[in-house]
């Protein structure tokens with residue numbers, strides 16, 4: 399299977415069942431992907447151990463990002479999708495948000 403997420407390249411953090419790396423096309427600086435090491439295509443297919451490993455890496459990544467980028471907020475999302483008619487390897491997006499970007503929104507006082 400030619401799956402780029404199974405190849406585990408350029409990762410930053412890992413534990414027994416998952417790893418974390420920077421997105422090569424980041425939405426914001428520090429955008430990280432949390433990826434199970436096994437080729438799993440949906441959250442429901444993860445074992446309890448894998449879920450725990452994924453969430454542990456969310457914590458570790460968030461700590462790492464706080465030290466490097468000091469974001470004001472984070473978005474955590476799950477990527478479950480199909481590409482070329484095949485289910486893709488599941489991953490989480492951990493996207494840091496920055497106070498500057500929020501200032502572009504008009505706030506009602």
Ligand SMILES: [Zn+2]
Nearest residue numbers: 401404437487
């Ligand atoms: Zn895969």
